[in-house]
Amino acid sequence: MAGARDRLPLWVQTRCGLEPRTLAALTVVLLVAAGLAGGYFWTGRPEPVRAPELVRAAPATVASTGRSGPEPEAREEVGPPPGPPVPSVSSGGKVVVDVGGKVRRPGVLTLPAGSRVADALRAAGGVRSGADLTGINRARVLSDGEQVLVDVPGAQVAAPGPGSGGAAGGGGEPGAPVSLNTATVEQLDTLPGVGPVLAQHIVDHRTEHGGFRSVAELREVSGIGERRFADLEPLVRP
Numbered sequence: 274m275a276g277a278r279d280r281l282p283l284w285v286q287t288r289c290g291l292e293p294r295t296l297a298a299l300t301v302v303l304l305v306a307a308g309l310a311g312g313y314f315w316t317g318r319p320e321p322v323r324a325p326e327l328v329r330a331a332p333a334t335v336a337s338t339g340r341s342g343p344e345p346e347a348r349e350e351v352g353p354p355p356g357p358p359v360p361s362v363s364s365g366g367k368v369v370v371d372v373g374g375k376v377r378r379p380g381v382l383t384l385p386a387g388s389r390v391a392d393a394l395r396a397a398g399g400v401r402s403g404a405d406l407t408g409i410n411r412a413r414v415l416s417d418g419e420q421v422l423v424d425v426p427g428a429q430v431a432a433p434g435p436g437s438g439g440a441a442g443g444g445g446e447p448g449a450p451v452s453l454n455t456a457t458v459e460q461l462d463t464l465p466g467v468g469p470v471l472a473q474h475i476v477d478h479r480t481e482h483g484g485f486r487s488v489a490e491l492r493e494v495s496g497i498g499e500r501r502f503a504d505l506e507p508l509v510r511p
Contacts, residue, residue: 368415371480372397374423375404381480388415394423418476419457450510453485466504471496485511 366386370393373379377398384392391411394400405424415421451460453475461472471494478494479485488509492502 368417369480370415370418371420372423373420374425375401376423377401384415386417389413390415390421393421400424416457416459418473418480420455420479422455450508453488453491453509453511454479464505464508466501487511 367383368386368388369381369383371381372393376394377400379397382393382396384396389411390409390413393415394411400406400423409421409423451464458469458472458476461467461475462469464472467475474494474496475491482490485491488506488511491497491505491509492499497505
């Protein structure tokens with residue numbers, strides 16, 4: 274004990290009076306202080322920190338509304354009420370018309386379905402100078418097998434038929450004989466005993482033979498017998 278006392282600093286030996294109890298208490302205090310200091314430094318030492326793992330976002334889920342029962346019915350779109358058909362040019366249809374009179378290139382022309390009289394006149398090279406276009410509705414839609422005559426003496430203007438606004442070169446006034454050379458299929462269809470098919474046969478015969486030179490040639494049309502010819506003879510003219 275005396276050796277330990279001798280190793281103490283001089284100021285400690287002077288303060289404590291070299292009492293054994295004092296030295297023992299001082300030693301205990303120093304040991305406790307050293308332990309506390311060591312524990313403090315141990316707990317305050319830097320420690321490695323592990324980086325947090327990446328967390329992937331969970332897929333979004335659609336929350337249920339909790340409703341039960343049938344699905345609501347889809348509403349049907351209501352469009353405008355159907356109106357009258359508008360003539361249009363068909364991509365695949367064709368009409369064959371006979372254009373004559375005072376045009377530059379008269380003849381039988383094949384035009385797209387839905388073409389108008391003005392298109393037929395243009396395809397025929399246009400009208401000649403000084404030609405009278407009175408009574409010709411150039412905005413009318415053409416029908417297959419009809420004849421368009423421009424400023425031909427004796428040719429009469431057709432009465433308006435269904436779906437047309439007047440025709441060039443057709444029948445005549447009410448009660449007048451129908452011209453076999455200028456009437457359209459619609460106008461021939463109005464004759465007694467003549468339906469759309471027979472009217473088309475008459476127009477086809479006219480196109481193939483260059484027109485009717487007399488009413489008697491009507492007998493050569495397929496479907497016209499003696500009795501039907503007798504009924505039609507007073508109602509038609511070449």
